[in-house]
Amino acid sequence: MTILVTGGAGFIGGNFVLDWIEATGEPVVTLDKLTYAGNLETLKSLAGDVRHTFVQGDICDRELVDQLLATHQPRAIVHFAAESHVDRSIHGPGEFIRTNVEGTFTLLEAARGYWSSLEGEAKASFRFHHVSTDEVYGSLGPNDAPFTETNTYEPNSPYSASKASSDHLVRAWFHTYGLPVTTSNCSNNYGPYHFPEKLIPLVIANALAGKPLPIYGDGQQIRDWLYVTDHCSAIRTILAKGKPGEVYNVGGWNEKPNLEIVQTICSLLDELKPSAEGKYARLITYVTDRPGHDRRYAIDASKIERELGWRPAETFETGIRKTVQWYLDNQAWVQNVLSGAYRDWVAKNYEDRKAI
Numbered sequence: 001m002t003i004l005v006t007g008g009a010g011f012i013g014g015n016f017v018l019d020w021i022e023a024t025g026e027p028v029v030t031l032d033k034l035t036y037a038g039n040l041e042t043l044k045s046l047a048g049d050v051r052h053t054f055v056q057g058d059i060c061d062r063e064l065v066d067q068l069l070a071t072h073q074p075r076a077i078v079h080f081a082a083e084s085h086v087d088r089s090i091h092g093p094g095e096f097i098r099t100n101v102e103g104t105f106t107l108l109e110a111a112r113g114y115w116s117s118l119e120g121e122a123k124a125s126f127r128f129h130h131v132s133t134d135e136v137y138g139s140l141g142p143n144d145a146p147f148t149e150t151n152t153y154e155p156n157s158p159y160s161a162s163k164a165s166s167d168h169l170v171r172a173w174f175h176t177y178g179l180p181v182t183t184s185n186c187s188n189n190y191g192p193y194h195f196p197e198k199l200i201p202l203v204i205a206n207a208l209a210g211k212p213l214p215i216y217g218d219g220q221q222i223r224d225w226l227y228v229t230d231h232c233s234a235i236r237t238i239l240a241k242g243k244p245g246e247v248y249n250v251g252g253w254n255e256k257p258n259l260e261i262v263q264t265i266c267s268l269l270d271e272l273k274p275s276a277e278g279k280y281a282r283l284i285t286y287v288t289d290r291p292g293h294d295r296r297y298a299i300d301a302s303k304i305e306r307e308l309g310w311r312p313a314e315t316f317e318t319g320i321r322k323t324v325q326w327y328l329d330n331q332a333w334v335q336n337v338l339s340g341a342y343r344d345w346v347a348k349n350y351e352d353r354k355a356i
């Protein structure tokens with residue numbers, strides 16, 4: 001049976017499509033608008049594979065979504081498509097509301113119509129899985145317990161507010177219409193095919209280019225990190241065993257300050273690709289902080305571990321080593337995404353961030 005994946009040309013969606021086909025052999029239809037963050041290079045290994053169909057399109061296009069559901073009759077929808085970068089949401093929140101809120105609404109309505117038309121086992125086993133973030137819970141103090149699924153929603157950025165809205169819509173479509181939905185709220189992902197505007201790939205790309213490694217504020221913002229294929233296996237587990245209407249927090253129990261992440265990458269690069277100019281840490285540059293920057297996120301993943309038996313396969317140490325090695329081995333992929341549009345964005349985002 002086929003599944004429909006939205007945002008499958010992005011970082012996590014792309015890893016998920018590759019992982020799903022390898023793990024299950026089941027066909028995937030990928031719907032992706034190919035914004036700046038979507039990259040078909042990520043799915044290149046599936047070219048000519050009859051198990052994969054790529055459709056370029058917008059999740060806000062109801063007619064297209066209806067047509068895809070009617071044609072491919074998927075047994076599940078896995079919804080990754082989103083505007084996902086906090087800094088971009090500060091510069092231009094409109095697109096975040098459109099894709100993350102209106103797009104999720106459009107998908108839910110299309111899914112509801114399709115699901116209502118199903119019968120018997122096909123109807124009972126259908127799932128709509130919504131991929132969301134721990135950022136909806138807001139920011140933790142240094143001594144607060146990690147977020148559980150019952151924490152109140154306190155989003156602080158336009159990005160997290162738009163994801164929080166989409167989570168509420170998904171919840172309401174279960175309670176009001178009975179649509180069999182599941183939601184996962186996951187911590188920061190890292191790994192292959194990550195667009196180099198986010199911390200880890202940006203630091204690797206800049207270090208290799210001999211450019212400054214920007215640290216926002218004091219660099220003591222804490223994030224919980226999960227290797228991307230562990231997120232993929234969590235979603236596979238939820239699709240197989242999760243209960244409709246339930247929310248699952250997904251994380252790697254890896255709380256790290258941003259500065260430590262950058263220092264770890266520098267040390268790995270010193271070992272794997274020493275620079276003639278000296279240690280990579282010389283490039284660390286403190287810059288003005290992001291407005292409203294949350295201090296700490298931490299995920300309590302005990303519910304998915306206890307109820308569904310999921311565990312991450314990677315520790316932070318194994319995952320970050322694999323990631324740095326992947327970027328060293330895949331410079332062609334990196335160069336491909338470093339288009340003019342990307343360079344313009346980096347210039348715009350960092351021009352008002354003075355060194356401090």
Ligand code: NAD
Pocket residue numbers: 006007008009010011012013031032033034035036037038039057058059060079080081082083084085099103131132133134163185186187188189190195
């Ligand atoms: P990404 O920005 O790398 O990819 C998003 C993809 O969605 C891109 O391929 C883009 O082309 C596509 N897209 C954007 N707007 C679209 C639209 N209107 N119609 C169709 N496709 C559209 O994002 P990511 O980091 O892979 O995140 C995927 C999902 O996981 C998002 O929902 C995000 O909120 C969530 N998430 C991300 C992280 C993380 O650390 N990156 C952590 C937790 C949750």
